[in-house]
Amino acid sequence: MTSSPLSLxxxxxxxIPSGSDATAALRESLRLAQHAEDLGYHRYWVAEHHNMGAVASSVPLAVLAAASQVTxxxxxxxxxxxxxxxxxxxxxxxxRLLSALAPDRVDLGLGRAPGTDGRTARALRGAAGPMEEPFERQxxxxxxFGTGQFPAGHPFAGTVAAPAGDGLFPPLWLLSSSGYGARVAAQIxxxxxxxxxxxPDTAQAAAAxxxxxxxxxxxxxxxxPQVIVAASVICAPTTAEAEELALSAGLxxxxxxxxxxxxxxxxxEARDYPYTPQERAVAEAARARAIVGDAREVATRLHRLADQTGADELMLTAMTHDPAARRRSYTLVMEAMRAGAVAAD
Incomplete structure (x- = not known):
């Protein structure tokens, strides 16, 4: 088990829980950002997804700008x-603008997947937009643009990304679910x-x-080098309750x-849904990608994941219908991980 404190x-x-709306979901996410800060979590990141009714994270920058004002x-x-x-x-x-709102505490994580289906990706890029723009050129x-350092003769040289000023371009993180992002992150x-x-291929994560x-x-x-490993986690006072909460994500x-x-x-809703055997297999496969259990079980698995992958930090995503259960999950995990670090010392 990891003996040194592990950043979370x-x-x-x-x-966006059923029966609620985006306004309430965003309010709860700002509350979560404050809660995470109070608990001692190191970062609060927002994912980018499109054409999904279950989430309101289509524009992370907007959420982060709001979070910058309450943390x-x-x-x-x-x-x-x-x-x-x-x-x-x-x-x-x-x-750069977000960095001006929250000096010295902004990260820019980048991915090359669209975060949506192909049709929506085309709509995002516009009818005339390139679908195969090389990621490394972008x-x-x-x-x-971020640093103002263009190669000689570059057609955009002289274009200034506003707001101008030193120290506003945040550190870059490359997202990866294979070896490609690891290679690019190392190069730059x-x-x-x-x-x-x-x-959730631990061997592939370790190899990357x-x-x-x-x-x-x-x-x-x-x-x-710095490595974050992201994991889906649902933690509750009992394993049975955690497994119940995890049913929602499967559906x-x-x-x-x-x-x-x-x-x-x-x-x-997840309990009442009339799953066919094939549908139940899909939902159970989604459940298998998450770490679900009580605080001791979750902490043990997270320490093992960090050890096996060599992670410097674990980034946890908890998807529950009840916002209070989500906040509680983060509380239980932090308390258990801290207790484990103290015990190991």
Missing amino acids: SVLDLVP RRIRLGSGGVMLPNHAPLAVAEGY LAELIA GAGLAFAWHIN AQAYRAAFQPSPAFPK MFLRLTRGEVASFPSVQ
Whole structure:
């Protein structure tokens, strides 16, 4: 078990529970950001998803800007900006502006997936927008806009990403669910965030982290490599209750696979749903990607995950219908992880 304190962070998808709405969901997410800060979580990141009725995280920058005004210490970031959906200049300006709102506590996580289905991705990019824009070219443009350092002869040289000023371009993190993001992060001296909650292949996560560390090129923002591993976690006072809470996410995932746009279901909705054997298998597969249990069980599995992957930090996403149960999950995990670190010392 990990003997040194392990940094913990929050990944929020801003779930919209059935019977509620986006306004209430956003209010609860701001409350979660404050709660996470009070508990000692290191970061509060917001994911980017589109064409999903169950979440209100279509524009992470808007959520983070609001969170910057109700928090003081916790780092705020995107988990992540799906770069193919956006013009690099717009991303550079948005996150420079966020850095002005929350100086020295902004992260810019980047992914190359669309965060949605193909039709919606095309709509995001516009009818004439390129569908196969090379990610690494977009990334190079983003860095040039963010830092103001363009290669000689670049067509955008002289274009200033506003607001101007030193120290406003945040540290970059590359999201990865395979080895590609690890390779790019090592090349540019960025942090690596492995999406174990999407691809719970611990051996692949460990291999990506090892390859990243071996090839890492230091940068001003990252003099040494840093690895975050993201995990879905539902923690409750008893394992039985945690398993009950996890039923909602299984039904949500099933609906996603069928292209349904619906709010995040309650436990009762998930209990009452008339699953076919094939549908139950899909829901149970979603459940298998999460760490679910009481505080001791969850802490044990999280320590094991950190040990097996070599993570410097774990980023936890908790999806429950009840916002109070979500906050409680983060509380129980932090308390148990701290107790485990003290016991190990």
